[in-house]
Amino acid sequence: MVSKSQIKLITSLEQKKHRTKMGLFVVEGKKGIEEVLESNFELHSLFTTQDIFNTYPDRTHIISEVELKKISRLKTAQIGLAIFKIPFRNEIKLEGLVIALDGVRDPGNLGTIIRLCDWFGVETLLCSLDTVDCYNSKVVQATMGSITRVKIHYMDLPLFLKENNSHFKAGTFLEGENVYSSEIPKNSIIVLGNEANGISAKIESLVEKKINIPQFSMAENTESLNVATATAILLSEYRRKENY
């Protein structure tokens, strides 16, 4: 059974301010829940129509499909909904390549970027305070479990970049150097910008190298690459240069 207070808690976690206040976030669907259960994230409570998760019986509530439908945010509710504790990350691990996002707003883009960081072995992702919250359910869903493996930190990004001395700072700009021929040091932070406006002026002034993915077609009015596909190409290119 789901109690009224549990429904209230789950509904409140749709909002970032409540997630931050409670230190909790929601994961839906069998695969997503299994991925997070296997990680070192701590389970708060689990609501499921099928007793298949074999873990923490004291925090597992078997519920009906009608009840699941009531608490689910998915068009088609899937087997279960779990609440996990947002991990507290004190220390920022800066080693090798780090990605930083300056105002990325679309949950799908952030989810894809987290998944790409996971694939390309980027352990730390820095996000400006106006980047969409990574514990937003659409982001969590889009990461396909990668959210448990990439360490994500929200921060005053301009201040952080200004004070950091260990890493080289690069960013993507239309007028930047060709990514295929430009060299980037092993310890670098690469900044990617907002979907509509790119990198903010404040961060532009802190970047030591501007890089660009060249366009190979002649069309003049082609839209510049989406931030998630640009991240895919940059990470691929960085790892290729390092390894092959």
Next chain:
Amino acid sequence: MVSKSQIKLITSLEQKKHRTKMGLFVVEGKKGIEEVLESNFELHSLFTTQDIFNTYPDRTHIISEVELKKISRLKTAQIGLAIFKIPFRNEIKLEGLVIALDGVRDPGNLGTIIRLCDWFGVETLLCSLDTVDCYNSKVVQATMGSITRVKIHYMDLPLFLKENNSHFKAGTFLEGENVYSSEIPKNSIIVLGNEANGISAKIESLVEKKINIPQFSMAENTESLNVATATAILLSEYRRKENY
């Protein structure tokens, strides 16, 4: 004013069978409409709340915001909705690199892939018959105008690949050769597969080389790359090898 029969036509074009039968598709929003108006696609009719498009007054209908809201499929209707004729493409231009999709189902993925083809100068995109329709409004929206520049053909893809002699056939598979070190001829068709199941067995048997984007992290349960990000990396890598 929008007549009842016009509303009926616009609504019917949400379905692929009607788009195919009528040879028409819908574009919404100022930017999207302008992009298609500037191309060689032919306008059928334009419904707008602001007379800003300066073109084809005989096919332009000034309507109220209430009327636009009635015919729009967007959450927030934007300035106008246009109907264009689907271009008839008789001949398939096979020159240089060609991308082929085997059962890509997600409109956002197809839209991103069309946009990537445009950026990387891939003129021809082949789609299996079970790939999502490129004139689906979500796809059109996601291409950001690139749909007017990339030539897209739906076909019996296994048959086409079997009968084609001009191009080398490659495809992405988990057990494939490392994309960074594998060579692909100038005239190649690269096949990408369905989101859940990859490339079908029928097409697998026709592929001459299997390629793969290696994973750079140690995590064992990382999801394989999404088809759109995989396309981004493949196209980037192909053009890099060719040009740098």
